[in-house]
Amino acid sequence: MGARPRSAEPPARGSGVRLCGGNGDQFPGPVRNASVPAAQRRTSWLSGIGIVRRMALLLFVLVLLPIGGVLALIESGMALDSVDMLVASLAVGLGLLAPVSRAAAYFLVLHDLRTLNEFSSEIQKGRYGARFAVGLETDDEHEMLRLRRNMNWMAHHIETQTRKLHVRLDESDLRKRFYEEMSYRDPLTGLYNRRYFDRFLPDALRDPARKEGIFLALMDCDGFKRVNDTRGHQAGDEVLASLGRVIAESVREGVDVGFRFGGDEFGVIFRTFEFSACMGACERIRTRFAAGNIDGCTVSIGLCAWTPGQNSDATELVQVCDSCLYKAKSLGGNRVVTKKIAPMATGLFSPATG
Known part of the structure; x- marks a missing residue:
């Protein structure tokens, strides 16, 4: 093959993508947990939580905790009158709308989309040794983990087929050179013709x-x-x-x-x-x-x-x-x-x- 896929640059920090397996200098070798970037280790815990559980946790933080806080204030007699409470709630809500929206979007989907995009980018660059760190398979895996595992299998299949293709191309190149050499040889003496x-x-x-x-x-x-x-x-x-x-x-x-x-x-x-x-x-x-x-x-x-x-x-x-x-x-x-x-x-x- 003329120009084969080679690794370009390492994956971005915090991607959740690890590189493992490979042949020769085309694919990087295994990356152990000890060498995973710090930013990736800080965010990787989110990959183990399914979308439904994330939604439940988000509702708990944004709805139940504030309600509980208001009830506690009322119970202690420290609550303000209804108008002041409404104004204060609106002011706080408007101030927190943008950061909370960004945090909620990242918490729910953006983290996973970012890692999937980075994984796809590695495959696009020809780095077919890219893998998600998914651990051992279990029966109760959430849908995002199953998707990552399936993408690992997809990358493995592409890598295997690419290696086979390289072998066939090498064999074809050898045959081509052999027949070209034979076309330059005199069959009776073995000398060039x-x-x-x-x-x-x-x-x-x-x-x-x-x-x-x-x-x-x-x-x-x-x-x-x-x-x-x-x-x-x-x-x-x-x-x-x-x-x-x-x-x-x-x-x-x-x-x-x-x-x-x-x-x-x-x-x-x-x-x-x-x-x-x-x-x-x-x-x-x-x-x-x-x-x-x-x-x-x-x-x-x-x-x-x-x-x-x-x-x-x-x-x-x-x-x-x-x-x-x-x-x-x-x-x-x-x-x-x-x-x-x-x-x-x-x-x-x-x-x-x-």
């Missing part, structure tokens, strides 16, 4: 971070046509597979790029600018393949270099290297022909050597 070469070489030449040049070697199997014509395609495939193994074993794995250019033509892109190292690798390929004595086949190699800052492109580099290969073949094969870098040369290559 012409398609990968045509993509890799121009990118390597255009890389602005490259401070050194690269060497390109093109190879042709001497005597392959004779084997293919006289002994058949299976014998010819064995020759090509053997040359592919020799190339893979003679270059640096994960650094140099061996490929099958097409037919009996192979090559290597050396990601180094040390001529002696590249020449040594080409000689290893030549001598090891000849030592295998596979139907008398040998290999001819053309080796040339490219330096950053030159105006040549991939096509020109291949043409120059191919001319070296052609010269190696014309000289009888089983040899390496190079165009080494000349330190003071104005062009790309110095005269060919063989």
